[in-house]
Amino acid sequence: MDNEKFDKEFEKLWNETSHSHSNEEKETSWEEFRAKTFTQKKRSLRPWHYCSAAAVLLFVLIGTGIYFNGESSAENVVLAETVIENTTSTIKNIVLPDGSKVELSPNSKIKFGQNFASNRKIEIDGQAYFKVKKDKQHPFQVFCDETTTTVLGTSFTVKESENEEITVELFEGSVEMSVKGKDQKWILKPGDKFTYGNEIASVTEFSRFVDFDDEKLSVISQYIEENYGYKVTIPKENLNQKITIRINKKEDLKTIVQLISEMYNLNFEINEDLKQINFQ
Template sequence: MNQELLHKYFKGNTTVEEEKRILNWVDESEDNRKTLLNERMLFDIALFTDSKRHKREKAVAGARLIPMLRWSARIAATVIVVLCCGYLLKEYQYNKVAQTQTVAVPAGQRAQITLADGTKVWLNAQSTLSYSSNFGRNDRNVELDGEAYFEVAKNKEIPFNVNTETNQVRVVGTHFNVCAYKGSDEFETTLIEGIVDIYAKGNEHPLARLKKNEFFGSYAGKNKKTVLPSYDYLRWREGLYCFDDSALECIFSKLEKYYNVKIIVDDPALLNYRCTGKFKEQDGIEHILKVIQKDLPFTYSINEERDSIWIK
């Protein structure tokens, strides 16, 4: 498949026929599917995106009907109905087989991508963002496992929905952060600009509406809404990790993702200690542990592979 056409497809500039051609090519073999996913990953990480989407070509129809004009009106009407039904069926089949695009960021890394509608997304370590290949055509839905910061392009006709394991964040155009790793009992949303509505999954009655500089957190089913005290919380995009009176359990959990290590704690009571501090990503996890050690009573050891840390 032509790389230029694939990039045009990723930008959302392809016509319906071109998209069908690509999807049919993907269905032909597993190698083709892997090629598409690899190209998409390279495209997203490299940020090869367009700020404007080309208008889709209008479908050319009616040429075959010219000879039929001599037929009776009743027969002509029947033919038109059949053609329309066939077209709608093809469109249904096309939408049904639309591929899911996935951007996965491994532990210890971050990435930025731009979606077809112009929305910018920053993904934190060990996070995954999934969306349909026809994103923006009829809806703007994404699935998030992890942490991401969104600058959503405005579109009053099509709301933007961030779906997580337990909740949904619904917006039109705004800047906000969502942290919701699968398997965790924590969900957090921070609003920087605009308005967002937060729903429990499967519920149409919002849990909360956030306005500028407000924060919403859900911890083991207990909800909390407050004013954001500082933007430091969101500086992970710059490689700066900020903790404000955070439990050691929360800090260790984040350090595992940021540095791709497993932290094992000997004494569970240690996890209840709280810490405040700012750390640069480039300083490394050992520097962070040594700083925390100045205030908290623990020692640590690192295994030979440097992928596990034992806290005593």
């Protein structure tokens, strides 16, 4: 391939890569790059040197995922994805780079960019509960199939069923729901459940709380084990004591444990490594 033809092919590659710029920006950027890279060395470069330069540029563009954009802002750099998958049989607790928390259910995974703190977009496959840290400058968005959940600070669950039906249950705050290809937006309030399947969207109510009416403490310990994955040990003399309480289904575990401790004058110890809670 002669030098003139190579220049044209390389310029085409450059323009296709910088698809987000105007034609004028592409032309100016190409001329500057060409002048610095090829023109000054045109007499001394052999054809294989051109191929080497092209290979290096392709490696930079494709291998690192960085695209050019006139400005050097960190938010304009697309970095590699981080993938977290829960292959265990219990809930996996995750703290995201922005301080938000995720309870990832078994057989589920999330994906987000390494620049997540400034670009809070996350994809989910399966089910997870999100407790989002407030940041008005950077909205938090969860993508699940064709649905997008946008939030500034709240707590909610997102679930994709086997038949690809998406459900979002809002426990605190407010979220805006949107569906790819649809202009309508749905604003959810606490207690609202958004469902999307077979191209039909609906909003219904769900119960955010679980009620224990004159139940034994042993029933509460079983509830904690099934929903939080922690084994609970209660002194024998307290097992049959009764309790009447309403708990937010996504209440912080430590809040529940402290409440039981204060109501029955018990001390407690939480072993995070063994996932155990011991009352005494």
